[in-house]
Amino acid sequence: MGTIAPPKFELKMGAATRDAYGKALAELGRTNPNVVVLDADLAKSTKTNVFAKEFPNRFFTCGIAEADMVGIAGGLAEAGKIPFASSFSVFLMCKGFDQMRVAVALPKVNAKFVGSHGGISIGEDGPSQMSVEDYALACGLAGFSVMSPADEVSTRALVFRAAEHKGPIYMRVGRPKVPVIYDAKDDNFQIGKARVLIEGSDVALIGCGIMTAECLRAAETLAAEGISAMVVDMHTLKPLDTAAVAAACRTGAIVTAEEHLLDGGLGSQVARAAAATSPVPIEYVGIHDTYAESATPEELLEKYGLTAKEVVAAARRVLKRKR
Amino acid sequence: MNGNLPELKRIANRMRHNIVKMIGAAGSGHPGGSLSATELVAALFFKVMRHDPKKPAWPDRDRFILSKGHACPVLYCAYAEAGYIDPALLMTLRKLGSPLQGHPDRRFLPILEASTGSLGNGLSIGMGMALAGRLDQKDYRVYVMLGDGECQEGQVWEAAMFAGYHKLDNLCAIVDYNKIQLDDWVAKILDLEPLAAKWESFGWRTLTIDGNNMQKVLDAFEQAKMTSGKPTVIIANTIKGKGVSFMENNVEFHGAAPNPDQVKKALEELDKEAAVLA
Numbered sequence A: 001m002g003t004i005a006p007p008k009f010e011l012k013m014g015a016a017t018r019d020a021y022g023k024a025l026a027e028l029g030r031t032n033p034n035v036v037v038l039d040a041d042l043a044k045s046t047k048t049n050v051f052a053k054e055f056p057n058r059f060f061t062c063g064i065a066e067a068d069m070v071g072i073a074g075g076l077a078e079a080g081k082i083p084f085a086s087s088f089s090v091f092l093m094c095k096g097f098d099q100m101r102v103a104v105a106l107p108k109v110n111a112k113f114v115g116s117h118g119g120i121s122i123g124e125d126g127p128s129q130m131s132v133e134d135y136a137l138a139c140g141l142a143g144f145s146v147m148s149p150a151d152e153v154s155t156r157a158l159v160f161r162a163a164e165h166k167g168p169i170y171m172r173v174g175r176p177k178v179p180v181i182y183d184a185k186d187d188n189f190q191i192g193k194a195r196v197l198i199e200g201s202d203v204a205l206i207g208c209g210i211m212t213a214e215c216l217r218a219a220e221t222l223a224a225e226g227i228s229a230m231v232v233d234m235h236t237l238k239p240l241d242t243a244a245v246a247a248a249c250r251t252g253a254i255v256t257a258e259e260h261l262l263d264g265g266l267g268s269q270v271a272r273a274a275a276a277t278s279p280v281p282i283e284y285v286g287i288h289d290t291y292a293e294s295a296t297p298e299e300l301l302e303k304y305g306l307t308a309k310e311v312v313a314a315a316r317r318v319l320k321r322k323r
Numbered sequence B: 001m002n003g004n005l006p007e008l009k010r011i012a013n014r015m016r017h018n019i020v021k022m023i024g025a026a027g028s029g030h031p032g033g034s035l036s037a038t039e040l041v042a043a044l045f046f047k048v049m050r051h052d053p054k055k056p057a058w059p060d061r062d063r064f065i066l067s068k069g070h071a072c073p074v075l076y077c078a079y080a081e082a083g084y085i086d087p088a089l090l091m092t093l094r095k096l097g098s099p100l101q102g103h104p105d106r107r108f109l110p111i112l113e114a115s116t117g118s119l120g121n122g123l124s125i126g127m128g129m130a131l132a133g134r135l136d137q138k139d140y141r142v143y144v145m146l147g148d149g150e151c152q153e154g155q156v157w158e159a160a161m162f163a164g165y166h167k168l169d170n171l172c173a174i175v176d177y178n179k180i181q182l183d184d185w186v187a188k189i190l191d192l193e194p195l196a197a198k199w200e201s202f203g204w205r206t207l208t209i210d211g212n213n214m215q216k217v218l219d220a221f222e223q224a225k226m227t228s229g230k231p232t233v234i235i236a237n238t239i240k241g242k243g244v245s246f247m248e249n250n251v252e253f254h255g256a257a258p259n260p261d262q263v264k265k266a267l268e269e270l271d272k273e274a275a276v277l278a
């Protein structure tokens, strides 16, 4: 077992990733006149209202009509604009899926979709407003890049990378405030390039979205038990950083952690990549084939098993299976 | 159930009390669109619909679907008032383990006719029930309440076209036309006008009324029942936040809970109204 103490992450509470998105979008608007923003009557919640205030003539509210909004984004992109379209991730992906396929993925146009209120950490509004399948849906669109940043710093950077990237993007951002993981000046983010937050030798914890911070907390608990855990922030689910997965495999055991159904999300992506190189035992932290309910975000994360404690338990299980 | 006009007004007032209290206790929720729809929902449950709280699964019952699911406090209050659920449950709204979820969810409350909350879905589901009723030669009626903002969803108009074409006269849609959606006024986001003409052109009988006037609401539902050969839509002009002065026509109270002071103030206003109605 490893003995080197892992670097400490303070994990001070920062902004919600949706707030970081809103701010970054306005910043982007100042330098890129081609950016056009669309929303579907949720601008106050997705934070596209920050952009709307500053650039009212480059902002369009489409009404409560997500499918139409996605189609409009496809047309704007065809005509040379860089549309960013937002709603709650569940409405964006579920109501706009056919339009994303036909008007965006098939012609492979340069449209960006950012869904807020991802996962179950929205709390009291309940499952009709929660996306637990958006990673799977977005990964199922050929040619899309799919991201789920963990904090405000990486969100800002990845919004800029999304605008620079030629091609369709889906990004999930969240409702609650989340801890800051990266240094405020850190801009070293690339689509499809994971960040190794802690090097480790016994097991690799791979997270995305709010679960990255839980992996960091889990690593600390494991370190106290003498277990050296590598922690990877897999902010991009597709294209997946297969080199990072190969490095994770070299520890001999992997745990994935995501605020998403276990079907078709981060765990599935990592397992496929691992199996293609040097398969190792993997345990999966995520939502087990169900929808959540109304309660506080903390209660839900506890009940549906999306905590550092669950990551630690999964690590112990996978270490037992390690060859 | 067969309330007379003064009693129906008192029921609506009691429901408004509970809407304010329960959303206040929950600390989140949607008061505006619950308060605008109170007369409409009270009329349905306590005069218009054929139903029996002792037999919630009665196959011949009339059905009510709240397609604008975020306004579920008004529906939960009607269930409590009618005896479908224990009124004490109202104060558990949105809490872990409560059957009164933030949006209607049949997994937790089976008496609901549909799980809603993703806008645009309810009319299609109600239409399926109306079609089944016709196939089974049953005479139950289906009522579906839509938000005005919700009418921006394409699915609403796909459903409207189908119901008109199939002359589903056992179906009645109600648009709670409170003029406000989430971000702003409907006319500033994406205007629906001419709304009645749109429904008419899809083959519906349209009745435009003051949806906060109980007598007008009762009259409209009565006319809808007598209509044969077409579905009816009641375009109910209402006031968002109706009954609480500082919530009325206030975009901020679409999806914000009143704080304890605001709850107190709102209840005082509703008490005054109750005294007049007593």
Ligand SMILES: Cc1ncc(C[n+]2csc(CCOP(=O)(O)OP(=O)(O)O)c2C)c(N)n1
Binding pocket: A040, A041, A042, A064, A091, A095, B030, B032, B033, B034, B036, B068, B070, B071, B117, B118, B119, B120, B146, B147, B148, B149, B150, B151, B176, B178, B180, B181, B182, B240, B254
């Ligand atoms: C498909 C979908 N998109 C967005 C939302 C988020 N949302 C909840 S309420 C609301 C506004 C609804 O306005 P309206 O239909 O006019 O309802 P009311 O004013 O009666 O509350 C929105 C956009 C949703 N619930 N479903």
